[in-house]
Amino acid sequence: MGTPKGDQNLLRRHNRGLVLNLLREGAPLSRTALARKTGLAPSVLTRLVRELLAEGIVTEVGKAESNGGRRSTLLALNPDYACAIGLKVEKTRVLAARINLAGEIRARHALPFPNPRPEGFLELAQSLVEELAQGEILGVGIGISGLVDAARGIELYSPILGWREVPLAGPLSEAIGLPVYLENDVNALTLAECWYGAGRAFRNFVCVTVGEGIGAGVVVDGKLYRGAAGGAGELGHTTLDPHGPLCRCGERGCLEVYASDRFLVGQAKALGHETIDGLAAAARAGDLAAQAVFAEMGRALGIGVKNLVNLLNPEAVVLGGERLDAADLFLPAFEEQVRRHSFPKEAEDLAIVPAELGEGGFLIGAATLAVREFFRLPAEGVTT
Ligand SMILES: [Zn+2]
Structure with missing residues (x-):
């Protein structure tokens, strides 16, 4: 009896996620190293890598040093396969950046936001995203001070901005047609340092x-x-x-x-x-x-x-x-x-x-909220 189709699909996405995460954390890696680390059969892994190469997510980056025998090809993520946009809401301005999968800032923009009111945010955020969107955009992350309900995308309370119970992710997502994630700004910075900075x-x-x-x-x-x-x-x-x-x-x-x-x-x-x-x-x-x-x-x-x-x-x-x-x-x-x-x-x-990551860390972290979803294994929950 074979595995039901839905399960097979889930398994495929899971294996794919394993490979992408290994390449994110420790590239370059050979097919042999990936097979060993994932425990996947070499034939399964070879097929998976062929798919990823064809899609352009993964690239070949040279040959491994070897002491005799065939030198194996090394694989890495293509950092510019896709990007995400990060926003940081401050007391007088909103900052924005587009980052790639390696956490590198590819473009930046900022707009003044004097006397920040929740009503003015949506339009401002929308024009920042339009200004920066280019290529494949995975989503948008917002870093903001105060207490945040990340699962519902709501700013619960920010003493610095004076905002209470403001839904931010939902309305912006509807306006721009991309997934939008919200997180406390210090948490966003921490995520950035964890993925790309001193926390690695x-x-x-x-x-x-x-x-x-x-x-x-x-x-x-x-x-x-x-x-x-x-x-x-x-x-x-x-x-x-x-x-x-x-x-x-x-x-x-x-x-x-x-x-x-x-x-x-x-x-x-x-x-x-x-x-x-x-x-x-x-x-x-x-x-x-x-x-x-x-x-x-x-x-x-x-x-x-x-x-x-x-x-x-x-x-x-x-x-x-x-x-x-x-x-x-x-x-x-x-x-x-x-x-x-x-x-x-x-x-x-x-x-x-x-x-x-310096002052760009907050923006990198906000964008990483969206990048994180790209790398999430299908079996994992929505918020970790
Ligand atoms: Zn206090």
Whole structure:
């Protein structure tokens, strides 16, 4: 008795997914290596690869080094087989980029979005997508601050934008005729670092962003951990001092009060500087008071991250966000705090590394939401 047709089809798509993911993670690979890693019979694999070559998803990229015998042909993904578009919603503008399957930015665009209102977003997003769409577009991903219902594509609450319960993915998808995915911006950045950046070396890591807000994305066993309602990683609103100053979230003494740009701006003004850049320049020129501000900020951030490290025991902390530009000033105090207050073994093994993708990381991550669907095995659920 043969396998029912539907099952065969599912199996074919599953095998195809296995091969594509192996090539995504570890190309170039030979047919022999792919057969070994997938456990597929060489004949099945050869047929599958022939299909992928014909479709243009996979390309031959040369011959393997060999010590005697026939040198085998190496295979890799064609990174420009398809693209995805990522959007990042900010307080005064919306950024957009088209990325290929290797996470490389192929084109960028931005439009001003002063006084951001949900009503104005759809039209803006649509024109950004039209501007950037070229070739095969897998879909569009949106990265946005705050609490996101990724499964339904709804922005639940963003204190930065002042939006509540705004459906974003559905209306945009209807308008442009492409799948649209929504995710918290820090989670999107974490996904980007996980697939294409500093996170590639780790199965378990946290990505901490520092800037206007403080956020964290959590990767457990190679997958983004979102929590029950997508609220995991709200590091900025963990409490440092319940009697501290009021935070914009309504609570008191949150980490953000002591380590975000708000803190640095306040301290800069108190010391007679206009901006954080001015404060940083003074610190680098040897101003002890300015240096003390960054050390204080680094210590506070270190306390917050230390709690996270003790809770999750990650292999690495990947540090990102706009204020990474002042890492030279706050990193020593930060690192001292994280390592001193963690368990000795954890502290010793913990890697603290900068994010690799820079400010484009948020956009790459948003687009990766769509790329991720392309590589998803058919048996996997819709949200991981
Ligand atoms: Zn708060």
